[in-house]
Amino acid sequence: xxxxxPLPPCAGCGAAPGSSLACLECGTxxxxxxxxxxxxxxxxxxxxxxxxxxxxxxxxxxxxxxxPDFQASATAEVQALAxxxxxxxxxxRQVLDDEQPRAEYLLGLHDIDALERxxxxxxxxxxxxxxxxxxxxxxxxxxxxxxxETIAENCRSEIARRLDAATIGLASDAPDIDALAVLxxxxxxxxxxxxxxxxxxx
Amino acid sequence: xxxxDKVIDHYENPRNVGSLSKSDRTVGTGIVGAPExxxxxxxxxxxxxxxxxxxxxxxxxxxxxAIASSSLATEWVKGKTVDEALEIKNxxxxxxxxxxxxxxxxxxxxxxxxxxxLNDYRGKNADAAPVEQAAEKPGE
Numbered sequence: 001x002x003x004x005x006p007l008p009p010c011a012g013c014g015a016a017p018g019s020s021l022a023c024l025e026c027g028t029x030x031x032x033x034x035x036x037x038x039x040x041x042x043x044x045x046x047x048x049x050x051x052x053x054x055x056x057x058x059x060x061x062x063x064x065x066x067x068p069d070f071q072a073s074a075t076a077e078v079q080a081l082a083x084x085x086x087x088x089x090x091x092x093r094q095v096l097d098d099e100q101p102r103a104e105y106l107l108g109l110h111d112i113d114a115l116e117r118x119x120x121x122x123x124x125x126x127x128x129x130x131x132x133x134x135x136x137x138x139x140x141x142x143x144x145x146x147x148x149e150t151i152a153e154n155c156r157s158e159i160a161r162r163l164d165a166a167t168i169g170l171a172s173d174a175p176d177i178d179a180l181a182v183l184x185x186x187x188x189x190x191x192x193x194x195x196x197x198x199x200x201x202x
Numbered sequence: 203x204x205x206x207d208k209v210i211d212h213y214e215n216p217r218n219v220g221s222l223s224k225s226d227r228t229v230g231t232g233i234v235g236a237p238e239x240x241x242x243x244x245x246x247x248x249x250x251x252x253x254x255x256x257x258x259x260x261x262x263x264x265x266x267x268a269i270a271s272s273s274l275a276t277e278w279v280k281g282k283t284v285d286e287a288l289e290i291k292n293x294x295x296x297x298x299x300x301x302x303x304x305x306x307x308x309x310x311x312x313x314x315x316x317x318x319x320l321n322d323y324r325g326k327n328a329d330a331a332p333v334e335q336a337a338e339k340p341g342e
Contacts, residue, residue: 192240
């Protein structure tokens with residue numbers, strides 16, 4: 001587990017601000033401390049498990065604090081900062097709201113190069129995914145919806161199995177970064193196959 | 203438009219789609235993947251007695267740029283020797299297909315696939331050739 005990002009007291013009211021982007025106590029737009037990550041933007045500790053409802057609530061409170069309507073009388077400088085922080089907030093939400101990008105991001109906080117370093121996938125895995133893709137192609141050509149659904153179900157369970165393992169691994173004290181990167185890279189291949197069962201190539 | 207005309211042409215009319223026999227000693231097979239888009243690419247070459255690549259096939263599952271890159275790669279390797287084919291660079295593919303920066307990894311994948319196929323071919327024949335010679339010599 002990674003420690004929480006230490007947020008300095010709010011420059012406006014001196015309270016713990018609850019986010020690196022804006023103080024939830026007094027509404028001051030904050031000039032973000034270098035190194036703050038997406039979790040800190042939501043006032044959360046880095047974790048694979050994020051409560052979606054809680055995230056949404058925090059998102060709404062922060063969007064409100066940063067909204068131009070609430071910054072109408074602020075200086076041009078603060079307005080610009082609020083705009084920049086809004087963009088960061090939206091980016092953070094996109095990443096943290098979905099299990100796969102969240103796990104990838106968390107892995108990146110441990111080691112930013114991990115996914116890139118482990119891009120070369122196991123030949124056996126590639127062979128299997130190629131065969132699975134060929135089955136999808138055949139089933140699509142045959143209009144065989146039943147087979148497509150079976151393959152889709154298979155993909156979903158392979159994705160869930162890997163994401164579960166990544167979640168457990170990332171929560172451990174000494175995660176095996178490279179092994180987790182392989183799991184997450186393989187998940188992306190299964191996601192592509194799953195998309196292919198639903199629609200043609202994008 | 204995100205894709206160049208050449209990408210669209212290769213995507214809609216891919217050249218050399220298919221498979222060659224993996225167990226054939228004159229066939230080299232390369233299977234590579236790019237997690238960025240979840241692409242998986244198989245590229246195969248068949249080398250003639252004169253050392254020239256006489257046929258090439260590919261199967262690519264992924265985005266249009268990956269399909270176009272591998273389609274182009276099979277066109278380019280045909281008629282080349284193994285050594286000449288090794289000189290094909292992903293940057294050549296990027297240039298020919300006008301790939302945008304976010305799709306450069308597709309061309310890298312195609313170059314990797316060519317290399318993997320050529321290495322597979324060389325591996326098969328480096329092993330097999332000495333054995334044949336050894337088997338023939340006692341009879342001479």
